[in-house]
Amino acid sequence: MLNNEKIVGFIGQKILRLISLLIVVCFVSFMLIQFSPIDPVRAYIGEMPVSEEHKAKLEEYWGVNTPPQEKFLNWAGDVLKGNFGTSLIYRMPVTDVIKERFAASLVLMAASWLFSGVLGFILGIVAGMKKGTWIDKAIKTYCYVLAATPTFWLALILLMVFSVYLGWFPIGLSVPIGVIAENVTFFDWLLRLILPALTLSLLGVAQIALFTREKLIEVLSSDYVLFAKARGEKGLDLVLRHGIRNVALPAITLQFLGFSELFGGTVLVEQVFSYPGIGQAAVAAGLRSDVPLLLGIVIVSACFVFLGNSIADIIYQFVDPRIKQQEASI
């Protein structure tokens, strides 16, 4: 009974928090873009010369001359009704653009999230078990170097090695915007996914591996492990029975907290591989002043990050048996 009440309270609090955050995020990002000294029409047409008449038309299309507060209220009212407006560069509703793009990005992010999580966890366990040996040092060095690697540079290098020299993957990985998902075969699509996912996975490993290593070393130096050793447990068995159970939950939590970093990495990687995902759309929207699309992406990404943090919170508060026990004893 008490637990149910707690869960309802937790969810209610989370929803309130999300709403308050979203309102402020919407307002602040809208105003930032609104008061930007960059002329949106100029940003859109670039260096092309246009006639005054044409420019005036474009300005109207962009809504340059409407007062900002009126524009914000119009936009916010539409958003409340679920209408995010029309993307100026793709010329279709923002919700459709985001749906299509986010789905593509989600596949990419999910693949690299899972792969980097599993690989990082295993590497961390191995490094922690063999603390001080050359394996540990090698894994540690790998993680430190990767943590300092610029995402887009690694993407460029992989693109160069695997696409240009080995020719295993196409160089321009993009599909023309007009082509819909059904026209792309599954194999094509998988081929496009491998390199970006690999880049993100390789980079994502560092944090989780170092964290797992640290935690495992902490657990292995605890009293109960000493006791287990005294009882005759040793080697992999000991780590499996006492180490992994204690380390897994914090590691998974950390992985959920990394949604923000993951999104940032996706933006860069998509740009290099011209993968038609939400990151690429965000960059295009930003560079060409597509305000409705950019704001839509900001909202979606804020929800995405919030979801990750909330899951981490749930794991922390409801799943972890140690926290439960602590509360019971209080």
Place this chain on the structure above:
Amino acid sequence: MSTAVVTVNKGVFRGLNLRQKTFLIIGFTSLLLLTIVISSVFLGDESLQTNFGSKNLNPSPEHPFGTDWMGRDMFIRTLKGLGLSILIGAFASTISSILAIILGLLSSTGKMADSIISWLVDLFLSIPHLLLIIIISIGFGGGATGIIVGVALTHWTSLTRVVRAEIKQLKTQEYIHISINLGKSKLWIATKHILPHLIPQIFLGTILMFPHAILHEASATFLGFGLSPHEPAIGIILSESMKYLSAGYWWLAFFPGLSLLIVVLAFDMIGDNLGKIMDPRSAQE
């Protein structure tokens, strides 16, 4: 800071190899970074003259990083780019640190201030970092100003949390309670008891902020939101190199990116090693 190190030294500094090694690493990496910054500042623009007679050359002893499509030496371009990155990183980190100190201190003044600042931290962390930098950069007109403001305004969150937690933890300490009971003024306690603990943390936090700031600046510039294409920035060099990838000019991307990696790694190493020295527990290992 240096006096603190010296006092720690007295007792333990008897041919301790780890400590010497740590100092050596710090000295060497700092020297490397200083060399990059100084040489990039003093290298004039004339060293980047276009020379179409020597365009797209492979790396050679004469041009260690090769040359680009306009015949400019990539080594000098990279050097200038790194110098610029470090300077922007330094400037943005300093501003971020100042913000973090102010907000961290404010949060310890009362419950209301504390919850407002926690909420502010949550707000800044609620959007993916890179996207936030992009929006702020657009809001401030893009270009160099936009990117510097963007990077400076988004890196204070972690240090603010550290300062806030540190003050909270210090306030519960026995010796602070004793000081209060002895009738010491708040100012006295703040300057004599709390500040000495905070300064190393802040210093370290600033240095560890550097690599993030540099990488974020390069990323945003790479995407086209940062410095203008005329600037010799690493992000510009790399986004330019993308056009020549299929032509097989691998050196255009490889060396500049690797140099950036080394610079970031150097900052990480300085930070980690300084942290080791400043923490009395690990300093004596």
